[in-house]
Amino acid sequence: QKEVEQDPGPLSVPEGAIVSLNCTYSNSAFQYFMWYRQYSRKGPELLMYTYSSGNKEDGRFTAQVDKSSKYISLFIRDSQPSDSATYLCAMSRITGGGNKLTFGTGTQLKVEL
Amino acid sequence: DTGVSQNPRHKITKRGQNVTFRCDPISEHNRLYWYRQTLGQGPEFLTYFQNEAQLEKSRLLSDRFSAERPKGSFSTLEIQRTEQGDSAMYLCASSSDTRPYEQYFGPGTRLTVT
Numbered sequence: 041q042k043e044v045e046q047d048p049g050p051l052s053v054p055e056g057a058i059v060s061l062n063c064t065y066s067n068s069a070f071q072y073f074m075w076y077r078q079y080s081r082k083g084p085e086l087l088m089y090t091y092s093s094g095n096k097e098d099g100r101f102t103a104q105v106d107k108s109s110k111y112i113s114l115f116i117r118d119s120q121p122s123d124s125a126t127y128l129c130a131m132s133r134i135t136g137g138g139n140k141l142t143f144g145t146g147t148q149l150k151v152e153l
Numbered sequence: 154d155t156g157v158s159q160n161p162r163h164k165i166t167k168r169g170q171n172v173t174f175r176c177d178p179i180s181e182h183n184r185l186y187w188y189r190q191t192l193g194q195g196p197e198f199l200t201y202f203q204n205e206a207q208l209e210k211s212r213l214l215s216d217r218f219s220a221e222r223p224k225g226s227f228s229t230l231e232i233q234r235t236e237q238g239d240s241a242m243y244l245c246a247s248s249s250d251t252r253p254y255e256q257y258f259g260p261g262t263r264l265t266v267t
Binding site for chain 2: 044046048072074076081082083084085086089128130132138139140141142143144145146
């Protein structure tokens with residue numbers, strides 16, 4: 041079983057919809073939770089990160105972490121066709137070393153006109 | 154452009170050949186990471202440098218793989234005797250010591266082994 045599970049989709053929504061993307065994880069040592077956006081054949085782009093539990097908002101994006109359920113979410117409000125991409129969740133432990141990221145498989149999102 | 158850069162962007166090689174990729178991190182970042190991403194999967198950690206010291210290597214990094222970061226600036230990843238299973242996107246990321254979890258990725262090098 042993978043440490044981080046993410047539904048690969050594809051997820052198709054109409055323009056203007058609220059999108060909910062989710063990941064579950066098994067390792068309680070994870071403390072930092074990131075969301076990346078990746079367009080086809082490009083490198084991942086960091087959208088936002090959250091430390092421990094709670095919510096964080098940045099424009100149309102809201103990240104939520106529920107450590108008790110080992111569940112994280114990314115909400116996108118007023119979705120646009122330009123939001124069409126693969127969304128990757130990633131997690132990191134607090135260690136004395138490198139904070140390597142453990143990723144989910146990514147969810148492919150398509151926002152249609 | 155002050156982001157992470159990687160060269161080449163694409164590399165096609167024949168099985169058994171050696172290849173080398175280069176990564177230039179964000180200039181003020183001390184930490185540099187290599188990840189590998191195959192189709193339909195998220196990136197997987199390969200190795201990590203803090204300045205010039207290679208501090209962690211994944212079990213994915215077989216003996217055919219070697220990475221260096223001379224002088225703590227750019228890094229190279231070399232794959233010797235390439236195999237078809239090495240075909241993937243090789244991603245480099247960098248971060249600062251104060252926010253090591255905040256990793257910024259380059260565009261990647263796509264390797265195809267024929």
